[in-house]
Amino acid sequence: MKILLVFAHPESRSLGAALRNVAVKELETQGHEVRVSDLYAMRWKSEIDHSDFPSLAPDDRLHVAAASGKAFAAERLTEDVKAEQEKLLWADVLILQFPLWWYSMPAILKGWIDRVYAYGFAYGVGEHSDTHWGDRFGEGTFAGKRAMLIVTTGGWEEHYSARGINGPIDDLLFPINHGILFYPGFSVLPPFVAYKVDRLNSVNFECMAGALRKRMQTLETTSPIPYRRQNGGDYLIPSLQLRPKLENPGTTGFSLHITDR
Amino acid sequence: MKILLVFAHPESRSLGAALRNVAVKELETQGHEVRVSDLYAMRWKSEIDHSDFPSLAPDDRLHVAAASGKAFAAERLTEDVKAEQEKLLWADVLILQFPLWWYSMPAILKGWIDRVYAYGFAYGVGEHSDTHWGDRFGEGTFAGKRAMLIVTTGGWEEHYSARGINGPIDDLLFPINHGILFYPGFSVLPPFVAYKVDRLNSVNFECMAGALRKRMQTLETTSPIPYRRQNGGDYLIPSLQLRPKLENPGTTGFSLHITDR
Numbered sequence: 001m002k003i004l005l006v007f008a009h010p011e012s013r014s015l016g017a018a019l020r021n022v023a024v025k026e027l028e029t030q031g032h033e034v035r036v037s038d039l040y041a042m043r044w045k046s047e048i049d050h051s052d053f054p055s056l057a058p059d060d061r062l063h064v065a066a067a068s069g070k071a072f073a074a075e076r077l078t079e080d081v082k083a084e085q086e087k088l089l090w091a092d093v094l095i096l097q098f099p100l101w102w103y104s105m106p107a108i109l110k111g112w113i114d115r116v117y118a119y120g121f122a123y124g125v126g127e128h129s130d131t132h133w134g135d136r137f138g139e140g141t142f143a144g145k146r147a148m149l150i151v152t153t154g155g156w157e158e159h160y161s162a163r164g165i166n167g168p169i170d171d172l173l174f175p176i177n178h179g180i181l182f183y184p185g186f187s188v189l190p191p192f193v194a195y196k197v198d199r200l201n202s203v204n205f206e207c208m209a210g211a212l213r214k215r216m217q218t219l220e221t222t223s224p225i226p227y228r229r230q231n232g233g234d235y236l237i238p239s240l241q242l243r244p245k246l247e248n249p250g251t252t253g254f255s256l257h258i259t260d261r
Numbered sequence: 262m263k264i265l266l267v268f269a270h271p272e273s274r275s276l277g278a279a280l281r282n283v284a285v286k287e288l289e290t291q292g293h294e295v296r297v298s299d300l301y302a303m304r305w306k307s308e309i310d311h312s313d314f315p316s317l318a319p320d321d322r323l324h325v326a327a328a329s330g331k332a333f334a335a336e337r338l339t340e341d342v343k344a345e346q347e348k349l350l351w352a353d354v355l356i357l358q359f360p361l362w363w364y365s366m367p368a369i370l371k372g373w374i375d376r377v378y379a380y381g382f383a384y385g386v387g388e389h390s391d392t393h394w395g396d397r398f399g400e401g402t403f404a405g406k407r408a409m410l411i412v413t414t415g416g417w418e419e420h421y422s423a424r425g426i427n428g429p430i431d432d433l434l435f436p437i438n439h440g441i442l443f444y445p446g447f448s449v450l451p452p453f454v455a456y457k458v459d460r461l462n463s464v465n466f467e468c469m470a471g472a473l474r475k476r477m478q479t480l481e482t483t484s485p486i487p488y489r490r491q492n493g494g495d496y497l498i499p500s501l502q503l504r505p506k507l508e509n510p511g512t513t514g515f516s517l518h519i520t521d522r
Contacts, residue, residue: 010310011323046307046368049271062272064360065415065459099325103440104365107307107375111368137426154326158500165398165491165501167515172436174428179364198326230426239419240426253514254428 001220003027004091006037008098008109015197015205016099016152022209023095023150026216035087039108045080046111052078069119077118084116088142093219094186096176097150099197103172113180122184130238137178138229140185146219147186149173150212154198169193174254178227187224226259262481264288265352267298269359269370276458276466277360277413283470284356284411287477296348300369306341307372313339330380338379345377349403354480355447357437358411360458364433374441383445391499398439399490401446407480408447410434411473415459430454435515439488448485487520 005024009016020036027034037044050056053067055076071077077085088094098105117123122142126135135143151173153160160169170177173191181188192215194208215222228234234246248260266285270277281297288295298305311317314328316337332338338346349355359366378384383403387396396404412434414421421430431438434452442449453476455469476483489495495507509521 010308010325013322014324040308040310044308046372047271047301047305048367049301061274063275063459064271064362102371102374102378102444103436104371106309107368107372110363110365110371111307113363114368117363156500158502161502162513163502163517165496165503165518166440167435167518171432171514172440175364175433175436179427179433183363198324235426239417241419241422241424242426250511252423253432253516255514256424257426257428 001032001092002090003032003034003093003095003219004037004087005034005095005097006039006109006112008039008096008106008112010040012041014099015194015200016097018205019150019152019194019209019212020097022212023097023216026213027219030217035091037084037087037112039112042080044108044112045115046108048111048114052081052115054078065119065124069124072118072120081115081118084112085118085121088116092145094142094145094147094181095150096147096181098152100151100153100155100172103166105176117180117184125184133230133237133240135185136183136230138182138185138227139231140183143185145186146189146224147181148189148215148219149176149191150194151191152194152197155195157193157195160193160195171254177225178254178257182225182227188227189219189222189224228257228259262293262353263351264293264295264354264356264480265298265348266295266356266358267300267370267373269300269357269367269373271301273302275360276455276461277358279466280411280413280455280470280473281358283473284358284477287474288480291478296352298345298348298373300373303341305369305373306376307369309372309375313342313376315339326380326385330385333379333381342376342379345373346379346382349377353406355403355406355408355442356411357408357442359413361412361414361416361433364427366437378441378445386445394491394499394501396446397444397491399443399446399488400492401444404446406447407450407485408442409450409476409480410437410452411455412452413455413458416456418454418456421454421456432515438486439515439518443486443488449488450480450483450485489518489520 007020024034050062053071098109125140128134158164159166162168177188242256247256268281285295311323314332359370386401389395420427423429438449503517508517
């Protein structure tokens with residue numbers, strides 16, 4: 001398989017970087033082809049702005065979605081963005097790896113999403129009417145591809161558990177897994193989350209590395225999170241609300257959008 | 262009161278900018294003092310990296326929390342970061358205003374959080390032991406101050422409702438409201454969310470502007486979201502899990518961390 005790993009950590013000697021190396025090595029050992037977008041090393045530009053759309057006149061008002069759609073269709077996006085889009089089309093699997101900063105991804109990775117996910121590419125795909133709200137949430141440009149997160153955090157697993165003060169990790173990652181990965185069509189694998197990374201001794205690191213290798217060995221066979229497909233019949237259109245009574249009694253919040261197994 | 266509005270939109274003629282102007286004007290009319298950090302206009306640097314810590318030697322390994330804590334204590338953070346920290350200390354109310362991009366804030370605003378929220382300032386505050394896990398989630402540097410979000414989105418309110426496909430807006434914003442604002446001590450007001458902003462006619466804009474003015478008039482009196490305080494007795498320490506049976510039966514996920522009214 002072809003694997004794109006997008007890596008967002010400023011320090012090449014960090015634990016995150018060590019885990020990235022473990023993942024890449026394991027994937028290559030299995031005969032996969034791996035490309036890494038190391039955003040800090042690439043000096044990735046994080047802010048979407050006027051300069052992202054060279055065809056806009058200096059005085060033109062920037063409407064991001066409109067400008068993005070026009071530039072994508074005309075192949076006038078900037079070269080750095082086009083290169084990342086090509087990698088996404090090339091890859092069978094996308095891995096986003098980052099430290100959890102303030103319960104989300106670092107700015108540089110958010111900027112990769114904001115800029116690379118152009119209109120017509122990652123959104124604004126498919127018919128858009130009051131009976132079909134685009135090809136998204138299970139359909140779209142990346143349908144047939146897989147994606148997963150590798151997340152490192154200094155916090156304890158308990159703090160991210162069902163009753164933990166931070167909120168459950170799966171809920172904290174839902175806006176990314178569901179809203180950024182499932183939205184443009186990826187099948188989303190459960191994340192690999194490494195906790196307490198600031199206090200790791202070498203035994204613990206080896207244990208963590210072993211678990212990560214295992215996940216890299218099972219990329220093709222791990223079952224994706226069974227998110228409901230927007231156009232699979234579960235949602236009313238155009239309100240895009242889940243039809244009544246599809247869920248197990250008592251299910252609320254983000255969990256509504258996962259089919260009961 | 263003193264109000265800091267942090268604004269993250271690349272276009273000064275956007276609907277977001279128009280709403281910001283409505284908010285600022287209303288606040289000033291009431292006699293409040295308002296400062297605006299317009300991140301795009303300021304050309305804010307989004308990426309936290311080695312250059313954020315001038316006292317680090319070029320070859321020093323960057324450990325973000327450690328470097329941040331050391332630089333904050335020695336008053337050696339960069340001038341742009343120090344200026345924002347001073348504004349935060351000055352303000353009675355913090356407003357973050359942004360378009361919802363990919364179910365979260367734009368990269369440039371995440372970069373403001375990542376860089377301004379230094380260790381010792383927004384985290385790493387208070388005693389940190391196995392019996393007191395820091396002054397956070399209701400305590401901390403910003404205790405006694407209020408904060409709220411102003412969010413614009415092209416999507417429909419139904420899509421962000423309890424059964425909407427995007428997930429409920431309050432859950433999508435929880436990592437920000439709870440994890441970024443409540444964490445360092447702010448009392449967090451319910452967000453002002455403007456939906457369908459791409460298809461707004463002037464009547465709808467006036468209606469929206471009126472609702473926003475109302476929120477600006479009630480900044481001092483609106484009840485904050487009643488998040489549970491970490492050190493108020495509801496959580497076991499150090500696992501930081503909510504004690505059993507505090508919640509109404511059937512409550513799960515993020516809602517566990519809001520007291521039942």
